[in-house]
Amino acid sequence: xxxxxxxxxxxxxxxxxxxxxxxxxxxxxxxxxxxxxxxxxxxxxxxxxxxxxxxxxxxxxxxxxxxxxxxxxxxxxxxxxxxxxxxxxxxxxxxxxxxxxxxxxxxxxxxxxxxxxxxxxxxxxxxxxxxxxxxxxxxxxxxxxxxxxxxxxxxxxxxxxxxxxxxxxxxxxxxxxxxxxxxxxxxxxxxxxxxxxxxxxxxxxxxxxxxxxxxxxxxxxxxxxxxxxxxxxxxxxxxxxxxxxxxxxxxxxxxxxxxxxxxxxxxxxxxxxxxxxxxxxxxxxxxxxxxxxxxxxxxxxxxxxxxxxxxxxxxxxxxxxxxxxxxxxxxxxxxxxxxxxxxxx
Amino acid sequence: xxxxxxxxxxxxxxxxxxxxxxxxxxxxxxxxxxxxxxxxxxxxxxxxxxxxxxxxxxxxxxxxxxxxxxxxxxxxxxxxxxxxxxxxxxxxxxxxxxxxxxxxxxxxxxxxxxxxxxxxxxxxxxxxxxxxxxxxxxxxxxxxxxxxxxxxxxxxxxxxxxxxxxxxxxxxxxxxxxxxxxxxxxxxxxxxxxxxxxxxxxxxxxxxxxxxxxxxxxxxxxxxxxxxxxxxxxxxxxxxxxxxxxxxxxxxxxxxxxxxxxxxxxxxxxxxxxxxxxxxxxxxxxxxxxxxxxxxxxxxxxxxxxxxxxxxxxxxxxxxxxxxxxxxxxxxxxxxxxxxxxxxx
DNA sequence: TTGAAAGCGCTACCAA
DNA sequence: TTGGTAGCGCTTTCAA
Numbered sequence: 129x130x131x132x133x134x135x136x137x138x139x140x141x142x143x144x145x146x147x148x149x150x151x152x153x154x155x156x157x158x159x160x161x162x163x164x165x166x167x168x169x170x171x172x173x174x175x176x177x178x179x180x181x182x183x184x185x186x187x188x189x190x191x192x193x194x195x196x197x198x199x200x201x202x203x204x205x206x207x208x209x210x211x212x213x214x215x216x217x218x219x220x221x222x223x224x225x226x227x228x229x230x231x232x233x234x235x236x237x238x239x240x241x242x243x244x245x246x247x248x249x250x251x252x253x254x255x256x257x258x259x260x261x262x263x264x265x266x267x268x269x270x271x272x273x274x275x276x277x278x279x280x281x282x283x284x285x286x287x288x289x290x291x292x293x294x295x296x297x298x299x300x301x302x303x304x305x306x307x308x309x310x311x312x313x314x315x316x317x318x319x320x321x322x323x324x325x326x327x328x329x330x331x332x333x334x335x336x337x338x339x340x341x342x343x344x345x346x347x348x349x350x351x352x353x354x355x356x357x358x359x360x361x362x363x364x365x366x367x368x369x370x371x372x373x374x375x376x377x378x379x380x381x382x383x384x385x386x387x388x389x390x391x392x393x394x395x396x397x398x399x400x401x402x403x404x405x406x407x408x409x410x411x412x413x414x415x416x417x418x419x420x421x422x423x424x425x426x427x428x429x430x431x432x433x434x435x436x437x438x439x440x441x442x443x444x445x446x447x448x449x450x451x452x453x454x455x456x457x458x459x460x461x462x463x464x465x466x467x468x469x470x471x472x473x
Numbered sequence: 474x475x476x477x478x479x480x481x482x483x484x485x486x487x488x489x490x491x492x493x494x495x496x497x498x499x500x501x502x503x504x505x506x507x508x509x510x511x512x513x514x515x516x517x518x519x520x521x522x523x524x525x526x527x528x529x530x531x532x533x534x535x536x537x538x539x540x541x542x543x544x545x546x547x548x549x550x551x552x553x554x555x556x557x558x559x560x561x562x563x564x565x566x567x568x569x570x571x572x573x574x575x576x577x578x579x580x581x582x583x584x585x586x587x588x589x590x591x592x593x594x595x596x597x598x599x600x601x602x603x604x605x606x607x608x609x610x611x612x613x614x615x616x617x618x619x620x621x622x623x624x625x626x627x628x629x630x631x632x633x634x635x636x637x638x639x640x641x642x643x644x645x646x647x648x649x650x651x652x653x654x655x656x657x658x659x660x661x662x663x664x665x666x667x668x669x670x671x672x673x674x675x676x677x678x679x680x681x682x683x684x685x686x687x688x689x690x691x692x693x694x695x696x697x698x699x700x701x702x703x704x705x706x707x708x709x710x711x712x713x714x715x716x717x718x719x720x721x722x723x724x725x726x727x728x729x730x731x732x733x734x735x736x737x738x739x740x741x742x743x744x745x746x747x748x749x750x751x752x753x754x755x756x757x758x759x760x761x762x763x764x765x766x767x768x769x770x771x772x773x774x775x776x777x778x779x780x781x782x783x784x785x786x787x788x789x790x791x792x793x794x795x796x797x798x799x800x801x802x803x804x805x806x807x808x809x810x811x812x813x814x815x816x817x818x
Numbered sequence: 819t820t821g822a823a824a825g826c827g828c829t830a831c832c833a834a
Numbered sequence: 835t836t837g838g839t840a841g842c843g844c845t846t847t848c849a850a
Contacts, residue, residue, distance in 0.1 A: 181596055186841095482844095
């Protein structure tokens with residue numbers, strides 16, 4: 129079939145109607161007689177007609193796709209299962225509406241902003257999902273100056289666009305209570321990079337929970353959300369005698385890194401040290417001991433974000449969406465604590 | 474800035490030239506005087522002009538994006554790090570050419586074909602990357618009837634489009650030799666679904682390697698590439714007295730599932746049973762013991778695939794790309810084998 | 819080298 | 835209800 133693909137002109141001609149009638153019929157608009165509708169449909173079917181998105185895009189001023197840009201080091205991305213689930217959710221909302229997801233991956237903050245802007249300015253997408261927001265994110269003013277539909281994922285205070293929220297604070301609280309009940313008093317936190325909103329939120333939630341239990345939140349190490357970062361955090365936190373008996377890492381990957389290093393140093397988990405993560409990635413149940421964590425719902429987060437974005441694109445005054453809070457999942461890596469001991473040589 | 478975005482007409486007007494001259498200047502075409510070129514550039518800059526991809530698409534008959542459809546159950550996708558790395562590679566080739574990646578996720582084989590065809594027929598993309606090919610893949614005839622650029626990932630014999638190949642046979646061979654040298658004679662294989670080309674290739678490579686070592690390849694369990702499938706495979710393979718002392722799983726996720734179940738049943742790894750996977754996902758070095766595996770290069774696979782596809786889109790007679798073979802990575806989960814023993818109660 | 823004009827395939831408006 | 839037609843924003847002839 130090397131012949132040129134049929135256009136709406138061919139369909140109209142074959143059906144013996146005007147192009148505008150063909151268009152109306154194919155788009156289920158009112159004001160078309162049943163007879164015309166049927167004839168157009170038949171003509172289209174017999175020609176195997178599929179509308180060109182290019183023509184449609186230009187005249188209807190819509191790209192029928194939305195953009196998502198992930199800022200991640202290419203090599204690190206592999207280990208991060210969050211986005212796969214997230215994207216699955218986005219797809220679920222998009223597909224029924226004929227929308228598609230344009231995905232880009234960048235490894236640099238400045239480039240991240242540039243790409244976002246390009247995507248919108250070139251009208252390649254009708255809207256953008258903003259994830260992994262920073263406290264002072266350069267993308268926010270960029271989009272405020274552009275009146276493009278935007279939806280944020282767990283943004284901070286004063287975010288000027290619709291957003292999807294999933295609270296993790298209550299679950300972090302439950303985690304700390306759990307650890308305290310097990311007898312822990314020295315509970316450390318391994319945070320993500322300070323620039324990120326979600327890093328700060330988890331840090332703050334940990335602080336509040338510690339204070340609420342009468343403990344002072346002073347054992348903190350800032351890391352980078354990677355497995356490698358978890359290894360390093362363990363090295364530094366376990367180095368001296370004030371070492372913690374429990375640690376809450378800002379994500380699961382770091383927690384697993386922390387756990388591996390702790391065990392390598394001779395600590396038993398959870399007998400000597402309890403470890404908890406955040407995210408609830410399935411990897412957490414593949415490792416031994418299984419990882420105590422806060423289970424979030426990236427799939428639903430993606431699904432709702434895409435839903436809100438489509439509403440905004442359709443011109444609705446989209447509000448926020450709040451999904452069920454993350455839940456605390458106690459598993460093997462947290463348990464009865466003991467006095468911290470020196471690692472076996 | 475609610476004012477309408479500037480178009481090329483505005484640029485031409487401001488520069489005082491014809492639209493065609495503006496277009497030629499902006500696209501670095503020859504036959505434009507330096508003066509005109511400069512004036513157009515300045516006009517474009519001062520207006521903050523960004524060409525509309527919609528107009529460009531329609532007139533140049535290009536979508537400037539390519540499609541990738543991943544067939545995966547939404548929930549399983551999360552645990553599979555292969556595609557993240559793959560997509561990172563695709564991006565790396567695409568970005569410098571102004572191309573973008575359209576990603577879709579489907580959870581059903583029939584829908585998979587439908588979506589592929591829609592993407593192409595609606596001219597939403599200029600080409601397609603075909604991964605996870607089946608022995609008798611319905612997408613192949615669909616695209617043969619459509620003369621659209623297509624690039625395959627590790628396809629089987631007689632694949633009618635350009636493709637990227639990474640051999641895993643030599644590494645599988647090395648793995649079996651390694652196991653045999655350790656004293657293993659009962660080496661089982663947990664395969665992927667029989668329909669997939671890569672399932673078959675790994676199975677065949679295992680068979681050849683077994684025969685080459687004088688062992689009979691008869692301990693086979695077919696599974697589904699999931700962690701859960703690995704658990705089940707362990708249950709069935711370790712159930713009776715003819716149980717293996719080593720097992721080669723067709724991917725890492727199954728290998729880790731197998732390992733977890735084996736340990737749960739009381740086997741020590743690698744003392745009682747050696748376990749190996751395939752893929753080389755980073756998860757394999759996060760688990761304990763670390764996973765012996767075959768390390769592939771999904772990032773490079775994606776990068777080369779996108780490169781070939783862009784060539785094909787540009788009308789070149791794109792050939793195949795062969796990247797360095799996968800490598801054997803012996804790690805903690807394989808070691809000195811022992812006589813299989815009954816699990817501790 | 820420049821400019822005018824004809825599409826690309828579709829939607830949407832306005833008469834008929 | 836239908837048909838003609840004017841765009842959407844760009845690229846690409848083809849004359850001048």
